[in-house]
Amino acid sequence: MNIRALAAKAVYDVLERGVSLSVALPQQQQALANGKDKALLAEICYGVMRALPQLDNCVSDCLSKPFKGKQRIIYQLLLVGCYQLYFTRIPAHAAISETAEACRQLKFEGMVKVVNGVLRTIQRNETPLSEANDTLKFNTxxxxxxxxxxAYPDDWQAVIEQSHQRPPMWLRNNRRGQTRDAYLAQLQQADISASAGSSPDAILLESPKDVALLPHFFDGAVSVQDGAAQWAATLLAPQDGELVLDACAAPGGKSCHLxxxxxxxxxxxxxDEARLQRVKDNLQRLQLSAEVIHGDAANIDAWWQGNKFDRILLDAPCSATGVIRRHPDIKWLRKSQDIEELAQLQRQILDHCWQWLQPGGQLLYATCSILxxxxxxQIQAFLERTKDATLLPIAQQSPAEIGWQILPGTQGMDGFYYAILQKSAQ
Ligand SMILES: C[S@@+](CC[C@H](N)C(=O)[O-])C[C@H]1O[C@@H](n2cnc3c(N)ncnc32)[C@H](O)[C@@H]1O
Incomplete structure (x- = not known):
């Protein structure tokens, strides 16, 4: 099947079935053998998610009536075609003929003329994409x-601008194997440009690389993890011999770092039981071990009979608004009312985990949200209702802030939030 047909299927899965692109895309990529083709498929799908309102507007303008039911996939195919015309260097004739061929492959022979016609009209008109309202202007x-x-009366446009950027690739040096400087030297020898990030194990690659090209990746020398996410283990600072809970652990990036x-x-x-398998895979690649449990962090009593924890990492389920640059489909999968529901869930998990923290222990609350x-x-309300909790300052935060809010793009990092909560000794 051609790349445009696969792209239409992935976009359909996200927009019509609510599947996340990080699940839908690999499913379609399986049909391709060639790495370049896989990359083009990803580029088109991510691109459509980034610029959806403008593409939607442009394609709808060319249609006399909306597509319904099964035909929706041909509408997604038109978005794919439109994206190629506006945002890629693919010659227009190739983009149009490949997209029309995709229509045939998707078994909508009767609509090939419509697809051709719409894309030719878009190409002929060469009209700039509409910026008639904020949703179109900011594709958000x-x-x-x-x-x-x-939240950010002065910076909101810059935050959105950053959320449209292509994210850099970060590595986490495995300090059990070598020092960060030693790995930077190995990268240099392999002709891969990179620099040290602000947290102790972080390495920022100048351009993304296939992990197979990274020295000793499969032996566990490094892992792929954003620079902001790497602050979790540093801020929680676990000590030898301690009992530590990673309450929302999958896929396990922060567990391994700890x-x-x-x-x-x-x-x-x-x-999420399925995602726990990825925790096990990550532990295995890095030859680390942990007790991996399928359970609810808001009901620890149901699966833990041991001691209270010395430290807890609560990387809570959240809107993921800090990582839109990595997952642009979040803009279309999340709804406004989700935020209040998520805040309620976070509150429940936080209050419950607190009961399982030793007196004198620390809990690190983290999200990849910027709301x-x-x-x-969330933390201010927690402090108001929890008498034995104190907020510890984080060196990087501004003094007036409650916790440390990292905005996307800061030192190349994703948007993230951290708050260190200390429990009174008695
Ligand atoms: C932000 S992700 C965690 C990422 C992970 N800490 C890492 O660094 O790889 C949030 C996770 O919380 C899990 N989750 C959501 N509600 C939960 C609950 N009540 N109990 C335990 N885990 C939960 C989700 O399945 C998801 O894997």
């Missing part, structure tokens, strides 16, 4: 724009 749903305007950092007894828990309801406001 109105509810996200509104929430960002409220284990690379100290000889701890780690309990890695997640609600205050899930972050500073």
């Amino acid at each position: 749903p109105a509810w996200i724009i509104k929430r960002l305007q409220q 284990l690379e950092q100290a000889d701890i007894n780690l309990v890695a828990v997640d609600f 205050p309801q899930e972050n500073a406001q």
Whole structure:
């Protein structure tokens, strides 16, 4: 099947069936053998997600009536065609003929003329994509724009701008194998340009690379993990011999980092059984071990009869608004009302985990959100209702802030939030 047909299927899965692109895309990529083709398929799917409102507007303008039911996949195919015309260097005639061929392959022979006609019209008109309202101008749903305007009255446009950038690739040096400087030297020898990031194990690649090209990747020398996410293990700072809970652990990036950092007894828990397999795979590649449990972080009593924990990492389920640059489909899969529901869930998990923290212990609350309801406001409310909790300052935060809000693009990092909560000794 051709790349445009596969792209239409992946886009259909996201927009019509609510599947995340990180699941839908690999499913379609399986049909391709060649790495370049896989990359083009990804580029088209991610591109459509980034610029959806403008593409939608442009294609709809060319149609006399909307496509319904099974025909929706041909509408997604038109978005794919339109994206190629506006955002890629693929010659227009190739983009149009390949997209028309995709229509045939998708078994909509009768619509090939429509696809050809619409894409030819778009090509002929050469009209700039509409910026008639904020959603079109920023390719972002109105509810996200509104929430960002409220949270960042001076910076919201810059935050959105950063969310459209292609994210860099970060590595986490496995300090059990070699020092970061030693790995930077290995990268240099392999002709891969890279620099040290702000957290102790972080390495920023100048351009993304296939992991197979990274020296000793499969032996566990490094892992792929954003620079912001790498602050979790550093801020929680586990000490040898401690009992540590990673309450929302899958796919296990932060669990592994905690284990690379100290000889701890780690309990890695997640609600999603399928995603737990990825925790096990990651532990295995890095030759680390943890007790991996399928369980609910808001009901620890149901699966843990051991001691209370010395430290807890709560990397809570969240809107993921800080990682839109990596997952642009979030803009279309999330809805405004999700934020209040997520904040409620975070509150429940946080309150429950707190009961399982030893007196004198620390809990690191983390999200990859940039919305205050899930972050500073969540922690402020927690501090108000929890008498034995104190917020510890983080060196990088501004003094007036509650916790540390990293905005996307700061030192090349994803958007993230951290708050360190200390429990009174008695
Ligand atoms: C932000 S992700 C965690 C990422 C992970 N810490 C890492 O670094 O690889 C949030 C996780 O929380 C899990 N989750 C959501 N609700 C949960 C609950 N009630 N109990 C345990 N895990 C939960 C989700 O399945 C998801 O894997």
